Amino acid sequence: MMYNPKNDYTFSIYEKEGLGGTPMDQSWLTVFPDNLRVLLAKLPPSLYAGLEEVRIREGRPLEVNAGGRYYFVTPEGGMTREPGAAFIPGKQDGNRLLDLITNHSLYTMEEELRKGFITIAGGHRIGLAGRTVLSGGKVEHLRDISGFNIRIAREIRGIADPMMPHLLDFKQHSVFHTLILSPPQHGKTTLIRDLARQISSGTWGHSEAKWPGLKVAVIDERSEIAGSKRGVPSFDVGPRTDVMDGCPKAEGIMMMIRSMSPDVLIVDEVGRPEDAEALAEALHAGVRVIATAHGSSIEDLASRPALSKLFEASFFQMYAVVRRSERGMAFRLWDGKRRRVQDPEWKGREDYA
Protein backbone atom coordinates (compact mmCIF):
# COMPACT_ATOMS: atom_id res chain seq x y z
CA MET A 1 0.00 0.00 0.00
CA MET A 2 1.66 3.16 -1.19
CA TYR A 3 -0.61 5.46 0.61
CA ASN A 4 0.50 6.45 4.03
CA PRO A 5 -2.39 8.15 5.71
CA LYS A 6 -1.71 11.06 7.94
CA ASN A 7 -5.29 11.78 8.69
CA ASP A 8 -7.21 10.09 11.42
CA TYR A 9 -9.17 6.99 10.57
CA THR A 10 -12.04 8.12 12.68
CA PHE A 11 -14.08 10.73 11.07
CA SER A 12 -16.68 12.66 12.89
CA ILE A 13 -19.80 13.48 10.94
CA TYR A 14 -20.76 16.17 13.38
CA GLU A 15 -17.38 17.80 13.05
CA LYS A 16 -17.81 17.88 9.31
CA GLU A 17 -21.14 19.61 9.58
CA GLY A 18 -19.67 22.13 11.96
CA LEU A 19 -17.06 22.92 9.34
CA GLY A 20 -19.74 24.01 6.98
CA GLY A 21 -20.61 20.68 5.41
CA THR A 22 -24.05 19.97 4.03
CA PRO A 23 -26.68 22.07 5.77
CA MET A 24 -29.32 20.10 7.61
CA ASP A 25 -31.96 19.00 5.16
CA GLN A 26 -35.39 19.50 6.65
CA SER A 27 -37.45 17.89 3.91
CA TRP A 28 -38.32 15.00 6.21
CA LEU A 29 -40.22 17.32 8.53
CA THR A 30 -42.90 17.96 5.92
CA VAL A 31 -44.34 14.46 6.27
CA PHE A 32 -45.32 15.04 9.87
CA PRO A 33 -48.79 16.23 10.85
CA ASP A 34 -48.79 19.75 12.30
CA ASN A 35 -48.82 18.82 15.99
CA LEU A 36 -45.86 16.45 15.68
CA ARG A 37 -43.95 18.87 13.48
CA VAL A 38 -44.30 21.63 16.06
CA LEU A 39 -43.11 19.24 18.76
CA LEU A 40 -40.05 18.12 16.79
CA ALA A 41 -39.16 21.68 15.82
CA LYS A 42 -38.88 22.50 19.53
CA LEU A 43 -36.09 19.97 20.10
CA PRO A 44 -32.74 21.48 21.12
CA PRO A 45 -30.71 22.47 18.02
CA SER A 46 -27.69 20.41 19.09
CA LEU A 47 -29.81 17.25 19.14
CA TYR A 48 -31.69 18.26 16.04
CA ALA A 49 -28.52 18.44 13.93
CA GLY A 50 -27.56 14.89 14.79
CA LEU A 51 -31.04 13.41 14.57
CA GLU A 52 -31.03 9.96 12.97
CA GLU A 53 -34.39 8.41 13.63
CA VAL A 54 -37.82 9.48 14.73
CA ARG A 55 -39.95 6.60 15.94
CA ILE A 56 -43.68 6.80 16.26
CA ARG A 57 -45.54 3.94 17.85
CA GLU A 58 -49.25 4.31 18.33
CA GLY A 59 -50.13 4.52 22.02
CA ARG A 60 -46.48 4.53 23.10
CA PRO A 61 -43.98 7.33 23.67
CA LEU A 62 -42.59 9.35 20.78
CA GLU A 63 -38.92 8.49 20.46
CA VAL A 64 -35.99 10.17 18.75
CA ASN A 65 -32.51 8.74 18.18
CA ALA A 66 -29.48 10.94 17.82
CA GLY A 67 -25.80 10.10 17.96
CA GLY A 68 -26.53 6.52 19.01
CA ARG A 69 -28.64 7.58 22.01
CA TYR A 70 -32.40 7.56 22.38
CA TYR A 71 -34.76 10.02 24.02
CA PHE A 72 -38.49 10.32 24.47
CA VAL A 73 -40.09 13.63 23.59
CA THR A 74 -42.31 15.36 26.14
CA PRO A 75 -45.53 17.17 25.13
CA GLU A 76 -43.61 20.44 25.62
CA GLY A 77 -40.89 19.44 23.15
CA GLY A 78 -38.29 18.58 25.80
CA MET A 79 -36.38 15.33 26.18
CA THR A 80 -36.76 12.65 28.78
CA ARG A 81 -35.83 9.03 29.40
CA GLU A 82 -39.04 8.52 31.37
CA PRO A 83 -41.68 6.83 29.19
CA GLY A 84 -44.45 8.07 31.44
CA ALA A 85 -43.62 11.74 30.90
CA ALA A 86 -43.48 11.48 27.13
CA PHE A 87 -45.89 12.53 24.42
CA ILE A 88 -48.01 9.59 23.28
CA PRO A 89 -49.11 9.70 19.62
CA GLY A 90 -52.63 8.42 19.05
CA LYS A 91 -54.44 6.67 16.23
CA GLN A 92 -55.29 9.99 14.58
CA ASP A 93 -51.60 10.97 14.48
CA GLY A 94 -50.67 7.65 12.92
CA ASN A 95 -53.36 7.93 10.26
CA ARG A 96 -52.40 11.47 9.37
CA LEU A 97 -48.74 10.57 9.21
CA LEU A 98 -49.48 7.62 6.93
CA ASP A 99 -51.66 9.82 4.72
CA LEU A 100 -48.87 12.37 4.32
CA ILE A 101 -46.11 9.79 3.85
CA THR A 102 -48.00 8.05 1.08
CA ASN A 103 -48.93 11.33 -0.61
CA HIS A 104 -52.56 10.54 0.22
CA SER A 105 -52.31 7.48 -1.99
CA LEU A 106 -51.69 4.27 -0.11
CA TYR A 107 -52.81 2.38 -3.20
CA THR A 108 -49.69 3.46 -5.11
CA MET A 109 -47.48 1.97 -2.40
CA GLU A 110 -48.51 -1.68 -2.55
CA GLU A 111 -45.04 -2.89 -3.46
CA GLU A 112 -43.47 -0.69 -0.77
CA LEU A 113 -45.88 -1.97 1.86
CA ARG A 114 -44.97 -5.53 0.94
CA LYS A 115 -41.33 -4.66 1.58
CA GLY A 116 -42.18 -2.79 4.75
CA PHE A 117 -40.80 0.65 4.02
CA ILE A 118 -41.46 3.75 1.99
CA THR A 119 -38.82 6.16 0.72
CA ILE A 120 -39.90 9.79 0.62
CA ALA A 121 -38.44 12.74 -1.25
CA GLY A 122 -34.95 13.49 -0.02
CA GLY A 123 -34.06 9.81 0.29
CA HIS A 124 -35.40 9.43 3.83
CA ARG A 125 -36.62 5.93 4.51
CA ILE A 126 -39.68 5.27 6.60
CA GLY A 127 -40.00 1.77 8.02
CA LEU A 128 -43.50 0.52 8.79
CA ALA A 129 -44.87 -2.06 11.16
CA GLY A 130 -48.43 -3.24 11.31
CA ARG A 131 -50.50 -6.29 10.63
CA THR A 132 -49.67 -8.28 7.54
CA VAL A 133 -52.22 -9.70 5.16
CA LEU A 134 -51.07 -12.96 3.65
CA SER A 135 -51.90 -14.42 0.30
CA GLY A 136 -50.65 -17.88 -0.58
CA GLY A 137 -48.30 -17.75 2.41
CA LYS A 138 -46.58 -14.56 1.21
CA VAL A 139 -47.01 -11.08 2.57
CA GLU A 140 -49.42 -9.34 0.26
CA HIS A 141 -50.25 -6.21 2.14
CA LEU A 142 -49.65 -4.35 5.37
CA ARG A 143 -52.64 -2.96 7.23
CA ASP A 144 -53.34 -1.39 10.62
CA ILE A 145 -49.98 0.32 10.39
CA SER A 146 -49.11 1.56 13.86
CA GLY A 147 -45.33 1.75 13.98
CA PHE A 148 -43.23 4.22 11.99
CA ASN A 149 -39.49 4.68 11.91
CA ILE A 150 -38.35 7.75 10.03
CA ARG A 151 -34.67 7.33 9.17
CA ILE A 152 -33.21 10.65 8.22
CA ALA A 153 -30.85 10.41 5.28
CA ARG A 154 -27.85 12.66 5.38
CA GLU A 155 -25.45 13.63 2.70
CA ILE A 156 -21.99 13.97 4.13
CA ARG A 157 -19.56 14.98 1.46
CA GLY A 158 -16.10 13.78 2.13
CA ILE A 159 -17.09 10.93 4.45
CA ALA A 160 -15.32 8.58 2.04
CA ASP A 161 -12.11 10.65 1.92
CA PRO A 162 -10.10 8.42 4.27
CA MET A 163 -11.20 5.21 2.52
CA MET A 164 -10.98 6.27 -1.12
CA PRO A 165 -7.16 6.05 -1.53
CA HIS A 166 -7.18 2.45 -0.30
CA LEU A 167 -9.58 1.35 -2.99
CA LEU A 168 -7.53 2.51 -5.96
CA ASP A 169 -6.37 0.00 -8.53
CA PHE A 170 -3.31 1.70 -10.02
CA LYS A 171 -2.73 -0.99 -12.68
CA GLN A 172 -6.16 -0.71 -14.21
CA HIS A 173 -6.71 2.97 -13.41
CA SER A 174 -9.89 2.05 -11.64
CA VAL A 175 -11.05 0.91 -8.23
CA PHE A 176 -10.95 -2.51 -6.59
CA HIS A 177 -13.97 -4.78 -6.32
CA THR A 178 -15.01 -3.86 -2.82
CA LEU A 179 -17.48 -5.24 -0.32
CA ILE A 180 -18.38 -2.94 2.54
CA LEU A 181 -19.77 -4.57 5.66
CA SER A 182 -21.44 -2.96 8.60
CA PRO A 183 -24.36 -3.46 10.95
CA PRO A 184 -27.53 -1.46 10.15
CA GLN A 185 -27.42 2.25 11.03
CA HIS A 186 -23.69 2.60 10.73
CA GLY A 187 -23.48 4.78 7.66
CA LYS A 188 -23.02 2.36 4.79
CA THR A 189 -25.36 4.23 2.49
CA THR A 190 -23.83 7.60 3.30
CA LEU A 191 -20.42 6.13 2.59
CA ILE A 192 -21.19 4.59 -0.79
CA ARG A 193 -23.08 7.71 -1.87
CA ASP A 194 -19.88 9.67 -1.33
CA LEU A 195 -17.81 6.95 -3.01
CA ALA A 196 -20.09 7.18 -6.06
CA ARG A 197 -19.62 10.94 -6.15
CA GLN A 198 -15.83 10.76 -5.83
CA ILE A 199 -15.34 7.95 -8.35
CA SER A 200 -17.63 9.70 -10.78
CA SER A 201 -15.88 13.05 -10.48
CA GLY A 202 -12.38 11.55 -10.27
CA THR A 203 -11.36 12.99 -6.92
CA TRP A 204 -9.18 10.09 -5.84
CA GLY A 205 -7.53 11.78 -2.88
CA HIS A 206 -4.11 10.46 -3.92
CA SER A 207 -1.27 12.42 -5.43
CA GLU A 208 -0.36 9.67 -7.91
CA ALA A 209 -3.87 8.89 -9.08
CA LYS A 210 -4.26 11.07 -12.13
CA TRP A 211 -6.87 9.31 -14.27
CA PRO A 212 -10.21 11.03 -14.85
CA GLY A 213 -13.57 10.16 -13.34
CA LEU A 214 -15.26 6.89 -14.29
CA LYS A 215 -18.78 6.03 -15.43
CA VAL A 216 -20.68 4.95 -12.36
CA ALA A 217 -23.97 3.04 -12.31
CA VAL A 218 -25.94 3.02 -9.08
CA ILE A 219 -28.66 0.42 -8.52
CA ASP A 220 -30.79 2.18 -5.97
CA GLU A 221 -33.45 -0.33 -5.02
CA ARG A 222 -34.68 1.62 -2.01
CA SER A 223 -34.10 5.12 -3.44
CA GLU A 224 -31.71 5.73 -0.56
CA ILE A 225 -28.36 6.22 -2.25
CA ALA A 226 -29.42 8.94 -4.67
CA GLY A 227 -32.73 9.89 -3.05
CA SER A 228 -34.25 10.21 -6.50
CA LYS A 229 -37.40 12.18 -6.98
CA ARG A 230 -39.12 11.51 -10.29
CA GLY A 231 -35.97 9.85 -11.55
CA VAL A 232 -33.59 12.73 -10.78
CA PRO A 233 -31.12 12.25 -7.89
CA SER A 234 -31.60 14.70 -5.05
CA PHE A 235 -28.19 13.96 -3.56
CA ASP A 236 -24.94 14.70 -5.34
CA VAL A 237 -23.85 11.33 -6.74
CA GLY A 238 -21.39 12.77 -9.23
CA PRO A 239 -21.48 14.06 -12.80
CA ARG A 240 -20.93 10.71 -14.54
CA THR A 241 -23.36 8.65 -12.49
CA ASP A 242 -26.45 6.88 -13.77
CA VAL A 243 -29.07 5.84 -11.28
CA MET A 244 -31.55 3.00 -11.74
CA ASP A 245 -34.13 3.98 -9.19
CA GLY A 246 -36.39 1.56 -7.35
CA CYS A 247 -35.07 -1.38 -9.34
CA PRO A 248 -34.50 -4.85 -7.87
CA LYS A 249 -30.76 -5.24 -7.56
CA ALA A 250 -30.30 -8.44 -9.54
CA GLU A 251 -32.28 -7.18 -12.52
CA GLY A 252 -30.85 -3.68 -12.23
CA ILE A 253 -27.27 -4.94 -12.35
CA MET A 254 -27.96 -6.82 -15.59
CA MET A 255 -29.89 -3.92 -17.10
CA MET A 256 -27.12 -1.46 -16.32
CA ILE A 257 -24.36 -3.71 -17.71
CA ARG A 258 -26.32 -4.22 -20.93
CA SER A 259 -27.47 -0.67 -21.47
CA MET A 260 -25.31 1.88 -19.71
CA SER A 261 -21.75 0.50 -20.11
CA PRO A 262 -20.64 1.40 -16.59
CA ASP A 263 -17.04 1.27 -15.36
CA VAL A 264 -18.10 0.93 -11.76
CA LEU A 265 -21.32 -0.54 -10.36
CA ILE A 266 -22.54 0.46 -6.94
CA VAL A 267 -25.19 -1.54 -5.10
CA ASP A 268 -26.50 -1.34 -1.58
CA GLU A 269 -27.36 -4.21 0.76
CA VAL A 270 -26.81 -7.33 -1.26
CA GLY A 271 -27.97 -10.47 0.48
CA ARG A 272 -30.30 -12.55 -1.63
CA PRO A 273 -29.06 -15.47 -3.77
CA GLU A 274 -30.07 -13.75 -7.01
CA ASP A 275 -28.09 -10.64 -5.99
CA ALA A 276 -24.98 -12.75 -5.57
CA GLU A 277 -25.50 -14.33 -8.97
CA ALA A 278 -25.92 -10.98 -10.69
CA LEU A 279 -22.85 -9.67 -8.89
CA ALA A 280 -20.79 -12.62 -10.07
CA GLU A 281 -21.98 -11.81 -13.59
CA ALA A 282 -20.88 -8.19 -13.22
CA LEU A 283 -17.53 -9.13 -11.72
CA HIS A 284 -16.83 -11.29 -14.77
CA ALA A 285 -18.05 -8.66 -17.20
CA GLY A 286 -15.11 -6.40 -16.45
CA VAL A 287 -17.15 -3.98 -14.42
CA ARG A 288 -15.79 -2.93 -11.06
CA VAL A 289 -18.26 -3.49 -8.25
CA ILE A 290 -18.67 -1.74 -4.93
CA ALA A 291 -21.34 -3.42 -2.83
CA THR A 292 -22.47 -3.26 0.76
CA ALA A 293 -23.96 -5.92 3.00
CA HIS A 294 -25.12 -6.21 6.56
CA GLY A 295 -22.56 -7.82 8.81
CA SER A 296 -20.13 -6.90 11.51
CA SER A 297 -17.06 -8.90 10.50
CA ILE A 298 -15.78 -10.74 7.48
CA GLU A 299 -16.23 -14.00 9.36
CA ASP A 300 -19.97 -13.33 9.21
CA LEU A 301 -19.81 -13.47 5.44
CA ALA A 302 -18.88 -17.12 5.23
CA SER A 303 -21.97 -18.03 7.19
CA ARG A 304 -24.36 -16.08 4.98
CA PRO A 305 -25.57 -18.62 2.40
CA ALA A 306 -25.99 -16.15 -0.45
CA LEU A 307 -22.78 -14.26 0.11
CA SER A 308 -20.50 -17.12 1.04
CA LYS A 309 -20.31 -18.17 -2.61
CA LEU A 310 -18.90 -14.80 -3.59
CA PHE A 311 -16.65 -14.80 -0.57
CA GLU A 312 -15.22 -18.25 -1.16
CA ALA A 313 -14.47 -17.58 -4.81
CA SER A 314 -12.50 -14.45 -3.74
CA PHE A 315 -14.32 -12.21 -6.14
CA PHE A 316 -13.78 -9.14 -4.08
CA GLN A 317 -10.35 -7.58 -3.92
CA MET A 318 -11.04 -5.53 -0.85
CA TYR A 319 -13.26 -5.89 2.18
CA ALA A 320 -14.08 -3.01 4.48
CA VAL A 321 -15.82 -3.31 7.82
CA VAL A 322 -17.33 -0.01 8.83
CA ARG A 323 -18.45 0.85 12.30
CA ARG A 324 -19.60 4.06 13.82
CA SER A 325 -18.89 5.08 17.33
CA GLU A 326 -20.09 8.16 19.12
CA ARG A 327 -17.09 10.04 17.79
CA GLY A 328 -17.53 9.19 14.16
CA MET A 329 -16.82 6.54 11.59
CA ALA A 330 -14.03 4.00 11.59
CA PHE A 331 -13.14 1.20 9.22
CA ARG A 332 -10.84 -1.77 8.85
CA LEU A 333 -9.70 -3.23 5.56
CA TRP A 334 -8.92 -6.74 4.39
CA ASP A 335 -7.59 -7.63 0.97
CA GLY A 336 -9.02 -10.30 -1.35
CA LYS A 337 -7.05 -13.06 0.39
CA ARG A 338 -8.50 -11.96 3.69
CA ARG A 339 -5.26 -10.48 4.96
CA ARG A 340 -5.58 -7.36 7.02
CA VAL A 341 -4.38 -4.31 5.19
CA GLN A 342 -2.04 -2.95 7.82
CA ASP A 343 -0.72 0.52 8.04
CA PRO A 344 1.89 1.71 10.46
CA GLU A 345 -0.64 4.01 12.04
CA TRP A 346 -3.36 1.46 12.21
CA LYS A 347 -1.97 -0.17 15.33
CA GLY A 348 -3.43 1.03 18.56
CA ARG A 349 -6.65 1.80 16.79
CA GLU A 350 -7.82 -1.75 16.74
CA ASP A 351 -10.84 -0.97 18.82
CA TYR A 352 -12.57 1.28 16.34
CA ALA A 353 -11.70 4.66 17.77
Place this chain on the structure above:
Amino acid sequence: MLKILGAVLVITAATLSGWIQARQYANRPTQIRKLILALRRLQTEIMYGFTPLPDALQRIGEQSGDPIKSIFTGASTDMNPPFNRTAQDSLQAAIESNWKYTAMKAAEKDVLNQLSFTLGTSDRKDQLGHIATAVRQLESEEAAAREEQNRYEKMFKSLGLLCGAFIVILFY
Protein backbone atom coordinates in the same frame (compact mmCIF):
# COMPACT_ATOMS: atom_id res chain seq x y z
CA MET B 1 -98.14 53.70 -19.59
CA LEU B 2 -96.34 53.34 -16.29
CA LYS B 3 -98.78 50.61 -15.36
CA ILE B 4 -97.95 48.62 -18.48
CA LEU B 5 -94.21 48.98 -17.80
CA GLY B 6 -94.78 47.73 -14.24
CA ALA B 7 -96.83 44.81 -15.47
CA VAL B 8 -94.11 43.83 -17.96
CA LEU B 9 -91.48 44.04 -15.21
CA VAL B 10 -93.50 41.85 -12.84
CA ILE B 11 -94.16 39.26 -15.52
CA THR B 12 -90.47 39.13 -16.62
CA ALA B 13 -89.26 38.81 -13.01
CA ALA B 14 -91.70 36.00 -12.23
CA THR B 15 -90.90 34.18 -15.45
CA LEU B 16 -87.16 34.43 -14.82
CA SER B 17 -87.44 33.11 -11.28
CA GLY B 18 -89.52 30.22 -12.58
CA TRP B 19 -86.87 29.52 -15.20
CA ILE B 20 -84.06 29.60 -12.66
CA GLN B 21 -85.93 27.15 -10.45
CA ALA B 22 -86.56 24.92 -13.46
CA ARG B 23 -82.89 25.07 -14.41
CA GLN B 24 -81.91 23.80 -10.98
CA TYR B 25 -84.08 20.76 -11.63
CA ALA B 26 -82.55 20.33 -15.07
CA ASN B 27 -78.94 20.82 -13.86
CA ARG B 28 -79.02 18.41 -10.96
CA PRO B 29 -79.11 15.15 -12.97
CA THR B 30 -76.51 16.46 -15.45
CA GLN B 31 -74.15 17.42 -12.65
CA ILE B 32 -74.65 14.09 -10.91
CA ARG B 33 -73.86 12.38 -14.21
CA LYS B 34 -70.68 14.44 -14.56
CA LEU B 35 -69.72 13.56 -11.01
CA ILE B 36 -70.25 9.86 -11.76
CA LEU B 37 -68.08 10.14 -14.86
CA ALA B 38 -65.39 11.92 -12.85
CA LEU B 39 -65.40 9.16 -10.23
CA ARG B 40 -65.19 6.54 -12.99
CA ARG B 41 -62.10 8.31 -14.30
CA LEU B 42 -60.70 8.35 -10.77
CA GLN B 43 -61.24 4.59 -10.69
CA THR B 44 -59.19 4.22 -13.86
CA GLU B 45 -56.44 6.49 -12.54
CA ILE B 46 -56.19 4.39 -9.40
CA MET B 47 -56.55 0.98 -11.03
CA TYR B 48 -54.36 1.34 -14.10
CA GLY B 49 -52.46 4.59 -13.68
CA PHE B 50 -51.26 4.25 -10.06
CA THR B 51 -51.61 8.02 -10.08
CA PRO B 52 -51.18 9.65 -6.67
CA LEU B 53 -54.44 11.07 -5.38
CA PRO B 54 -53.59 14.80 -5.63
CA ASP B 55 -52.46 14.39 -9.26
CA ALA B 56 -55.47 12.22 -10.08
CA LEU B 57 -57.93 14.71 -8.58
CA GLN B 58 -56.23 17.59 -10.37
CA ARG B 59 -56.46 15.75 -13.66
CA ILE B 60 -60.09 14.67 -13.38
CA GLY B 61 -60.96 18.15 -12.13
CA GLU B 62 -59.47 19.71 -15.22
CA GLN B 63 -61.38 17.30 -17.43
CA SER B 64 -64.76 18.04 -15.87
CA GLY B 65 -66.47 21.39 -16.23
CA ASP B 66 -67.38 23.77 -13.43
CA PRO B 67 -68.68 23.51 -10.72
CA ILE B 68 -67.35 19.95 -10.30
CA LYS B 69 -63.91 21.08 -11.40
CA SER B 70 -63.41 23.39 -8.43
CA ILE B 71 -64.27 20.65 -5.92
CA PHE B 72 -61.56 18.32 -7.19
CA THR B 73 -58.89 20.88 -8.01
CA GLY B 74 -59.52 22.62 -4.67
CA ALA B 75 -59.02 19.35 -2.81
CA SER B 76 -55.87 18.64 -4.79
CA THR B 77 -54.40 22.07 -3.98
CA ASP B 78 -55.04 21.56 -0.27
CA MET B 79 -53.31 18.17 -0.29
CA ASN B 80 -50.15 19.44 -1.97
CA PRO B 81 -47.50 21.55 -0.28
CA PRO B 82 -47.53 24.06 1.33
CA PHE B 83 -50.88 23.08 2.88
CA ASN B 84 -50.21 19.34 3.22
CA ARG B 85 -53.63 18.62 4.66
CA THR B 86 -54.95 15.07 4.76
CA ALA B 87 -57.02 13.72 1.90
CA GLN B 88 -60.13 13.63 4.09
CA ASP B 89 -59.78 17.22 5.34
CA SER B 90 -58.97 18.62 1.92
CA LEU B 91 -61.85 16.93 0.16
CA GLN B 92 -64.37 17.85 2.83
CA ALA B 93 -63.22 21.48 2.89
CA ALA B 94 -63.43 21.66 -0.91
CA ILE B 95 -66.95 20.16 -0.90
CA GLU B 96 -68.08 22.54 1.82
CA SER B 97 -66.85 25.68 0.08
CA ASN B 98 -67.94 24.77 -3.46
CA TRP B 99 -71.25 23.02 -2.85
CA LYS B 100 -73.33 26.17 -3.06
CA TYR B 101 -72.32 26.62 -6.70
CA THR B 102 -73.77 23.27 -7.68
CA ALA B 103 -77.38 22.26 -8.28
CA MET B 104 -76.88 19.11 -6.25
CA LYS B 105 -78.55 18.35 -2.95
CA ALA B 106 -77.59 17.00 0.46
CA ALA B 107 -77.82 13.34 -0.59
CA GLU B 108 -75.01 13.71 -3.13
CA LYS B 109 -72.95 15.73 -0.67
CA ASP B 110 -73.24 12.89 1.85
CA VAL B 111 -72.03 10.38 -0.72
CA LEU B 112 -68.91 12.45 -1.44
CA ASN B 113 -68.25 13.09 2.24
CA GLN B 114 -68.51 9.36 2.92
CA LEU B 115 -66.04 8.70 0.14
CA SER B 116 -63.58 11.22 1.58
CA PHE B 117 -63.12 9.05 4.68
CA THR B 118 -61.63 6.19 2.71
CA LEU B 119 -60.07 7.85 -0.31
CA GLY B 120 -56.35 7.19 -0.46
CA THR B 121 -56.17 5.20 2.77
CA SER B 122 -56.30 1.62 1.54
CA ASP B 123 -55.11 -0.68 -1.22
CA ARG B 124 -56.39 -0.52 -4.76
CA LYS B 125 -59.02 -3.23 -4.48
CA ASP B 126 -60.52 -1.51 -1.47
CA GLN B 127 -60.40 1.91 -3.12
CA LEU B 128 -62.19 0.63 -6.21
CA GLY B 129 -64.87 -0.93 -4.00
CA HIS B 130 -65.51 2.35 -2.20
CA ILE B 131 -65.65 4.36 -5.39
CA ALA B 132 -67.99 1.81 -6.96
CA THR B 133 -70.31 2.12 -3.96
CA ALA B 134 -70.30 5.89 -4.26
CA VAL B 135 -71.04 5.62 -7.99
CA ARG B 136 -73.98 3.25 -7.32
CA GLN B 137 -75.43 5.63 -4.74
CA LEU B 138 -75.02 8.56 -7.09
CA GLU B 139 -76.73 6.62 -9.86
CA SER B 140 -79.79 6.06 -7.73
CA GLU B 141 -79.78 9.76 -6.83
CA GLU B 142 -79.49 10.55 -10.50
CA ALA B 143 -82.57 8.47 -11.30
CA ALA B 144 -84.55 10.27 -8.59
CA ALA B 145 -83.30 13.63 -9.87
CA ARG B 146 -84.40 12.79 -13.41
CA GLU B 147 -87.85 11.91 -12.17
CA GLU B 148 -88.07 15.21 -10.31
CA GLN B 149 -86.86 17.01 -13.41
CA ASN B 150 -89.63 15.44 -15.51
CA ARG B 151 -92.20 16.30 -12.93
CA TYR B 152 -91.20 19.83 -11.95
CA GLU B 153 -89.09 21.41 -14.70
CA LYS B 154 -91.94 22.27 -17.06
CA MET B 155 -94.21 23.05 -14.15
CA PHE B 156 -91.86 25.69 -12.72
CA LYS B 157 -91.30 27.21 -16.13
CA SER B 158 -95.01 27.77 -16.70
CA LEU B 159 -95.68 28.49 -13.03
CA GLY B 160 -93.37 31.51 -13.14
CA LEU B 161 -95.13 33.03 -16.08
CA LEU B 162 -98.56 32.25 -14.66
CA CYS B 163 -97.70 33.71 -11.23
CA GLY B 164 -96.55 36.90 -12.94
CA ALA B 165 -99.74 37.09 -14.95
CA PHE B 166 -101.79 36.41 -11.84
CA ILE B 167 -100.16 39.23 -9.88
CA VAL B 168 -100.63 41.62 -12.81
CA ILE B 169 -104.31 40.72 -13.13
CA LEU B 170 -104.78 41.09 -9.40
CA PHE B 171 -103.39 44.61 -9.31
CA TYR B 172 -104.46 45.93 -12.70
